[in-house]
Amino acid sequence: MDRRNPYRTHNAGDLRKENVGETARLAGWVHRRRDHGGLIFIDLRDRWGITQVTFDPEREDIFSTAEKLRPEWSISVEGEVTARPPGNENPDLPTGHIEVRATDLRVLNTSETPPFEIERDRPVDETLRLKYRYLDLRREKMRDTILFRHRVVKHIRDFLDAREFVEIETPLLTASTPEGARDYLVPARLYPGQFYALPQSPQQFKQLLMVAGFERYFQIARALRDEDQRGDRQPEHTQLDMELSYTTQDEVLGLVEELFTGIVEGLTDKTIGQKPFPRLTYAEAMDRFGSDKPDIRFGLELRDVSEIAATSGFKVFSGAVESGGSVRGIAVGGLGDLSRGKIEGEITDVAKTGGARGLAFMKAEADGLTGPIAKFFSDEEQASLREALGARQGDYLFFVADKDPVVFESLGRLRLHFRDRLGLADDDVLGLCWVTDFPLFEWNEDEGRVEPMHHMFTMPREEDLGLLETEPLKVIGQLYDLVANGTELASGSIRIHRPDIQQRVFDVIGIDSEEAERRFGAMLTAFRYGAPPHGGIAPGIDRLIMLLRDQPNIREVMAFPKTQAARDEMMDAPGPVSEDQLKELHIALRRRPEGPKGSDPASRPSEGNN
């Protein structure tokens, strides 16, 4: 704080017993007011804390003004720092041992009654919060989140700067990107019929910066996607974009691990489940957790019982294995006695959201497995199943028999369901892990073609280069995701830096050299001039803050979010523009087929319609 200031000498979190006897001036907002024993007590709030200020009727000059004070008025107060009378201390407040006895009071601004309470953390309608975001941000929780976000981002910048990363700004007005999501477009006034696109990510620019020789680049970058809105999406989000040259997957993982460890251990009370972060291949993650975003904080790992199932008399099981699928299961303890209705209803429904047609279950009792399907298995088979799943007495055994993807997805979801139901995961622990060795391509069933699993600039594993043309679906890419508690925090890869390999990958996914040139011309040309081996990763900042602050919703970690319908209720955006503006941009509004001619362009759908 600058100490020479007509509004304050200290901030409202500063004063302690040691200051007793001093004269102090504070500025801030009336947080609470209480009248007691003829005195007026004000809790004065600023960004740094709360200090109790008392007004005595004997100070006639200011008492009448103090009587007018209401919550959220902005004031500046001078007075003597005094020890609170014994018994009146507030140990919960750093300033709780003192109070300031006012000798001067300046009202800097009055306040109408806010549409919701600032001083208490009670649920408030979100539309109201977003419309009055500047008041919502005064509330302790929001304020602390935004301050925390600043500290995290500062930590990231310091960390990377110390390791010789250079932050470079890339353009917001750029060309349409190939990432697949919908672009936000900006009509170009100087180029009739042409448009800029806002960046979905600086992917091409960061690779070009590697070609440019910066070697270690990062940017806290805004990324914009015009997606259909879901709970945790926003038109704009922020990512740490980082890229290195002459690097390897190991180096990138090591760096990011060090960065995230520093953030968690330096700035939060959470602990990291395992250090170094476990590294799972994609295959292992699916196999053990049924997910490429595994929550590794708890067990309930999937077990493959296909071998036992194949030869069993239970047709559902043996049939699944015969048709190339698998049978896997988990053993769950602590469920007590579940009614058959509950299992076949609620729990089976969870498995069905993952695509399973049904959920087989048994219970491990002292004398064997019980349940409707137990009869299909011999004692020996029952013992094998029980052993395979590591089931203890009293555990329920749940099985899904289907194609592998369905088995994984269904049991993966079931696993998370029991996590929540049984409280298996510690909220104060971050189960951080790496998932690596993703297949480079996946099969698009609908379109009957091979497509990139992540993006088309990823380098295949050296040893798989020969498979590109022959068995592309077997090619493993140098891809890696950072996962925490079942959420993907970051995704990255070692990129292709040689034009010949890039073209081979394009060929696999059916992009001929003409299309490649049209879509990625700058990058392909750049690769012809000594592009170095390079790779990077892009952790999402919003998602990181959500995780570290236990916030389920992205709107809780941004200062000025849009609604789920992509609207800014406070600034009232988007809005209509003038015909002159449209003319300058060489565009016209389309008539809306559903409405009458010239219907009001300013009408807007309600949130529910989107």
Added chain:
Amino acid sequence: MDRRNPYRTHNAGDLRKENVGETARLAGWVHRRRDHGGLIFIDLRDRWGITQVTFDPEREDIFSTAEKLRPEWSISVEGEVTARPPGNENPDLPTGHIEVRATDLRVLNTSETPPFEIERDRPVDETLRLKYRYLDLRREKMRDTILFRHRVVKHIRDFLDAREFVEIETPLLTASTPEGARDYLVPARLYPGQFYALPQSPQQFKQLLMVAGFERYFQIARALRDEDQRGDRQPEHTQLDMELSYTTQDEVLGLVEELFTGIVEGLTDKTIGQKPFPRLTYAEAMDRFGSDKPDIRFGLELRDVSEIAATSGFKVFSGAVESGGSVRGIAVGGLGDLSRGKIEGEITDVAKTGGARGLAFMKAEADGLTGPIAKFFSDEEQASLREALGARQGDYLFFVADKDPVVFESLGRLRLHFRDRLGLADDDVLGLCWVTDFPLFEWNEDEGRVEPMHHMFTMPREEDLGLLETEPLKVIGQLYDLVANGTELASGSIRIHRPDIQQRVFDVIGIDSEEAERRFGAMLTAFRYGAPPHGGIAPGIDRLIMLLRDQPNIREVMAFPKTQAARDEMMDAPGPVSEDQLKELHIALRRRPEGPKGSDPASRPSEGNN
């Protein structure tokens, strides 16, 4: 550097005499190649430096590969660090005492011959540089500028963070702003006929963050304006946006002064002309320098000779004073003998660009003033003029007689003309100064009305509040500019925080409460809830880097600038989009009146047309 890396153990700026005898691996680009005495010498370049690598034909395994090396190939080399033979050291290079004798060579990527030389700083056609920006950025000067920019911005962030400023991101998709320049618009897919606007500055958001109680906010923010392009403009630029609550002009100026002093003294070889930075009122700056962006590194200050002129027999002078104008002049030494043609041509032309109809001049000789108008002045008047201008023998005296604004503008330009002509200003000195006390309003001659000189959210001086309705043009605003060497680096103000004062200012400039509500509704509503006194400033980052790196052009300080015609030649943006995309956005292209129906929307004007 991470030392465990298959590509390198050291960077190319690392190795010294102390490393002789060690084995080192380097990665980077072939900067230069020389073949001499049977050996091949490669200058290997990376981001950190250059190291000489030698290939000996006796190492047959790698020599044949080394023979293929060409500039800009990307390679990794291992070898023994060896002292260079006596006489072959290069003292200009930190690594100039050693060389690496290659024992292993891996070609990571080849390179076509670049379209211009990377290793030499020769002029290159700018269009070519922008098209191949990733190669242009490999050149030492561009690379160093971008690295310098990173260091400056990092310094700013560290400085502000240490002073409890919090960086908060404000939205890119927002409502149309009132700043006056043209907005970039983004059609809203979910709201037919409606548009977001990209921010021209976060002005309203930063004020709302003050209402929200953050007290000390900053952001390295992107600002976008769809202006007609001039030499030093770009569609996007970057500013340090900062705002404080419970603050004063003095505090803001002191903070920014400390910040800029740290940048200049910590990161550059330049010196600051005067500390603390001189503070000039607007009136004083005009009076002394004829400009509100004065270059204070040299004298040639303007002198008012209206009093002498008023009673002189020279009608041009006395007439100007009579009709409410003034006569001012400067005395310029070191010009030697100028022909009358030169003065009445070249030099008078400079004055005319400032609006003057003519330029009066005399020369101070031993026996009095000479020149065509000398005869109009008595000996006494000549002596007075000479004294008023502080002219020494041999000086030329130049006068402009006109309305004040014309006198200031003309003599101000003349002053800069002589600065450049006579080399009066030291390029290594930053003449930083503050200009304060700007009038709040100015008279718009064309529209016959009062308008805000800076913006309409500026707080009048306390003592001038009473003049708002009666003599608005006399009201001084709490406005301040930071100026360096004749360039405005930053502009700021203490803002209005009370709705009643804001409405009075709106009334002066003819904005009624309905229009105010429509244009600034969120802010005016926010002000009703205890908005604190606040103010801030917004230094332009690009301009600062230009100044510190002696770059006349903004494109030299951005990694990926657009052309003067707002085009990205590398990414080929803007470009056409599909009819489907337009449909989704509820817009259509207008037919271009000048072209045939359905003319190619992708055709683009050449740069010269814009």
